[in-house]
Amino acid sequence: MTPQQGQGSIDMKKLVYMDHAATTPVKPDVLEAMLPYFSEKFGNPSSIYALAHDSKEAVEHARAQVAAAIGASPDEIFFTAGGSESDNWAIKGTAFANRKKGDHIITTAIEHHAVLHTCEYLEKQGFTVTYLPVDNYGMVDPADVEAAITDRTILVTVMAANNEIGTVQPIREIGRIARAHGVLFHTDAVQAVGAVPIDVKADTIDMLSLSGHKFYGPKGIGALYVRKGTRLDSLVHGGGQERRRRAGTENLPGIVGLGKAIEMATADIPGHTAYIAAMRDRLLKGILAAIPDTILNGHPTMRLPNNLNVSFRYIEGESVLLMLDAHGICASTGSACSSASLEPSHVLLAIGLPHETAHGSLRLTLGDLTTDEDVDHVLEVLPTIVERLRSMSPLYAVRNGGI
């Protein structure tokens, strides 16, 4: 059975959704699991009556589901409001809890802003941060991690897989290096969970961030794995929830949905990978064959199975997105023009793309509901769009010996 079968009847016929790195739809089974916890089983898990006991049990069941998915113990899982909070907690919590030991953090130039902006905040608080470079495929060299460690280093934080170009990092090797030097290792695994196998023990991970809406769970719910014995200050103070480490009444339906979603997402990663990657590879092959002057961004093999990131030279990414949208295709770009900045994606610049090439990037991320027909539709539409935009591009005219 393919992953798309047995997922209910979400009607996506009029929409080709290829932006699963941004978010995913909640699966029917996940939604079904969540629904009773909005109105029937609504008790506050912190209360003491039977209704609340059911809620408490549901939270602990979900905690066990998350733990099982990443090889952790349930008491090492803490629910948060999502990946950004998990990243903030892991990094700030480590920094403030270990300040007497050291003030140096190592990360990479291609982390998500939830990590980069947190590190920049800590720099303003007096910490020092090393931003490691990556190679042209977006890969971090573990030797660079080891060379950057000093006697003041308290944390290495390197993402498991990049959200833009899909490159999967050698986190097991990096984790071992950090452990050997007595340095904590955190990984932002928001894009990796459900896509590649993760075992926090085997991968020597001390803290791991994940987010429900990236693997067909609800938005606004995530988790942080914290290895037993890890020194970590709290980020959210208040009540005694999450064993007094993260205050706030639990997002009960969200937690239930997260548990169900991660269980489903990690049930058959090899089968899932085979299904998605085959379509992704056909899509890439078709694009490269039909559209000259196209560059694949990210690692050719060590990449997320659903991620395809290309740059079309001589045109700009937002224009491609708008025209794709007119054909019912949802995608993403690292071009500055899709945001409020003139700078294209820091990831694309970090892998060495010239600005004008980075501006022409397109990210297509496939999902469980993606079909061969969806791939065919993109392959039918995209070359025409690129050709049309190039026909009005002064850069392309110069390339062809024109103006």
Place this chain on the structure above:
Amino acid sequence: MYNETVMDHFMNPRNVGEMKDPDGVGEVGNPTCGDIMKIFLRIRDDRIEDVTFMTFGCGAAIASSSMATELIKGKTLDEAWEITNKAVAAALEGLPPQKLHCSVLAEEGIHAAINDYRRKHGLEPRPETGHAAHEEAGGDAE
């Protein structure tokens, strides 16, 4: 993100293409910033008889180019010079704040093309004016 008028000028841009033997050409922008706009003018009796453009850029840049060419076609050079980025944005019925620089580019493109024409005819180029502010970036929400 864009209103219907902007989308119409983006999806159906007017006056696109390279002009053979133009009387004035203006190129503004920078590939590093993600926008290059090139405006071609054909001038008869001090009036813009025809105008075309080529643009490397986002939806707002292409729509601004298209609207700018529509606004100046048939105008005298003096009238065309007075077309501001605000006029371009207003004719498009508004642009998102972070995209206003695209309309500035259109104004600058017109000025550059007119000044190119003036230089070719031994006239002093007119002084340039105006720039838009830029803001900060986003990404995938975790």
